[in-house]
Amino acid sequence: MTSPQIVWLRRDLRLADQPAFHAAAQAGPVVAVYVLDDGIAGRNAIGGAARWWLHHSLESLSRDLDRLGSRLILRRGRAADQVAQVAREAGATTVHAIRHYEPWWRDAENALAESVELMLYDGNYLLPPDVLRTGAETPYKIFTPFSKALLAKMPPREPLPAPGSLQPPGNLPASDNLADWRLLPSHPDWSGGLAAFWQVGEAAAHAQLEDWADRVDDYAETRNLPSEDGSSRLSPHLHWGEISPAQVWHRLDRGGGAGWSTFARELIWRDYAQNIIVQFPRHGEQSCRDGFSGVWRSGAAAGDDLRAWQRGMTGYPIVDAGMRQLWQTGWMHNRVRMVAASFLVKHLLIDWREGARWFWDCLVDADYGNNSVNWQWISGTGVDSNMFVRIMAPLTQSEKFRAGDYIREFVPELADVRDPLIHDPPDEMRGSYPPKVIGHREARERALGAYRDQKD
Ligand SMILES: Cc1cc2nc3c(=O)[nH]c(=O)nc-3n(C[C@H](O)[C@H](O)[C@H](O)COP(=O)(O)OP(=O)(O)OC[C@H]3O[C@@H](n4cnc5c(N)ncnc54)[C@H](O)[C@@H]3O)c2cc1C
Structure with missing residues (x-):
């Protein structure tokens, strides 16, 4: 026996x-x-x-x-x-x-x-994160050489089949009742938007992958356009391990194409983030680079700005559309995550950890490695190059990546504003939509000044 x-x-x-x-x-x-x-x-x-x-x-x-x-x-x-x-x-x-x-x-x-x-x-990863080593036998800190080293070891191993049947033991231990865990929200139940947006579970993950297999060829052109359904939306399925990256790789790799190679690079970011948290286990709480503590604002005005950002009420349509998409669906388009995160850290000068915490609570794909690596990368506090002085212009980003329909969907106050005015509506078209919490040029100068002063 x-x-x-x-x-x-x-x-x-x-x-x-x-x-x-x-x-x-x-x-x-x-x-x-x-x-x-x-x-x-x-x-x-x-x-x-x-x-x-x-x-x-x-x-x-x-x-x-x-x-x-x-x-x-x-x-x-x-x-x-x-x-x-x-x-x-x-x-x-x-x-x-x-x-x-x-x-x-x-x-x-x-x-x-x-x-x-x-x-x-x-x-759960293309390769175990501690396998890859530089020529000096140290783990990688920078994404590009990490990615090259990982690509040289691809494809990942062939996926294993699901067991055909599972024999339970004679005496099965008792189980809690899932409903008793109260994982679902009640009083109020805010999950309607999530339920409308997602199908959860292993079968749903594979259905999403099949759907994505028909569209991945366009990924290089569509991935940055929030108004289009141009990315895989596999992130929560991958985070919860409903599907493995090896399964994704073997289903989509048809020997090249710009869409596939760009997509493969994003999957590698996921492995890279694990490689970072293995080296820096406190990456979710601790900046890798010093010299920022005097940059972040605190006090009542900063608290008001943080709340405006969380609620999607900053007066910057692309930022607010993203923050409301997050609240409604538990997910945000990657380009908009970058714009919204940069806005919090640079336009509002609020510590990245506040933003990471809000994302952590609101994202269905909230992932310790991915969330902290991306927040620290945007903030310039991470192990990679210091991005702090590269300040994204949200209004230009909105126009460049044709975010009009996306804004009209998630910011209903602006549903009747047409392109190109939607990106930065004039006061008379804003109606109940708030004015900007701070002008772009003023914010940019304030951020660069705070960073300069701190470094001196
Ligand atoms: C500030 C900020 C916070 C983020 N927090 C998270 C998080 O908590 N969890 C999370 O899974 N992703 C996070 N990301 C990365 C990225 O935004 C999401 O993985 C992506 O938007 C998910 O959508 P998708 O599945 O359609 O991605 P696709 O574009 O289809 O990419 C395919 C897969 O690659 C992985 N991937 C893509 N981009 C990245 C990236 N930059 N870093 C790491 N992995 C990536 C994801 O697993 C994703 O599902 C964050 C990005 C930013 C800028």
Whole structure:
């Protein structure tokens, strides 16, 4: 009689190309467990929109496991303790899991390995982030050489099939009820916009990939245009591990094309971000570059500006459309994320951590590596080159990337304003839409002055 095998799930909520499931299913009866550990990540506890996603993703995986003759066990508490407890109850000594790189998950893996045999597998990235080394045998800090080194090792390994059936053990441990976790918002339920925008779960991730396969050839031309559906919208599926990057790569790589190569580069950014948090585990809280603490504003006026940004009321249509898209759908177009983040940090001189925290709570794809690496890159505080003095002009960006329809969709006060006035409407066309919190030229001079003064 083979002993039961535990599969510990985290951000890898899929059955296909899931090496932990694959190995466990070959070794014996399988018990799959997900633990909701609200304390483990401290300030990086799963945010509101991401909890909504998690609920639906667990529901979907649970249904898929039922179909295979198994069951998803849900527990709440300290992750390492709960997984060890489930293993004891099932009479198992081996736990299989995909390796995760957030500092709290690495600690939990070490803690769990003290009480069970923990088998860790790679599977959520194109390559494990600690594999690539420079000529000097150090990890990469800069994106371009990292990307070249990774491309030289592509394609990733072939995806693994989903198990055809999963044999449950004789005594299945008890499970919490998902609804009791209250991951969904209530009083008020603000999730209507998210539900209208997203399909969650492994099958939905593959449907999205199939749809994207028909459009990826245009990616180089369309990716920066927020009014068009020109990017894959795979980010929450990839973040929650409903699909693996190896599956995405093998489905889309048809031997070249500008669309595919540009898209592959974005997938590599995702690996690059993990490579950074492995080197700088506190990257989500700590700037990599000094010399900014005196640049950020604080006090009541800065607090008002932060709230105007969060609510999409800065008077800059492209910024506000992005912030409202975020609130409504749990996602924001990448070009607009850059414009909105740059606006907070440079036009309003507010510490990037305030912006990263708001994104963390509002994004369904909120990801410790991707969020902090992108915020620090925009701010100039990151490991890469210092971008602080490259101040994006939101109104020019809006025009250049033809954001008119996008603004009309998310800023209904401006629904009747036509191009090109929509990018910077004159006062008489704004109606109830607010004036700019600060003029672009004034903001630019203030930012450059604050940066200069701080450096002196
Ligand atoms: C300030 C800021 C914060 C961000 N926070 C997050 C975050 O928390 N989670 C997140 O997944 N992405 C984040 N991004 C990166 C990027 O905006 C999103 O990944 C992208 O918009 C998701 O849409 P998509 O799936 O259509 O992307 P596509 O353009 O179709 O790209 C394909 C995939 O590549 C990855 N990717 C694309 N761009 C980046 C990037 N710049 N960095 C890392 N990975 C990338 C994503 O997994 C994405 O799904 C952030 C960007 C900025 C500027």
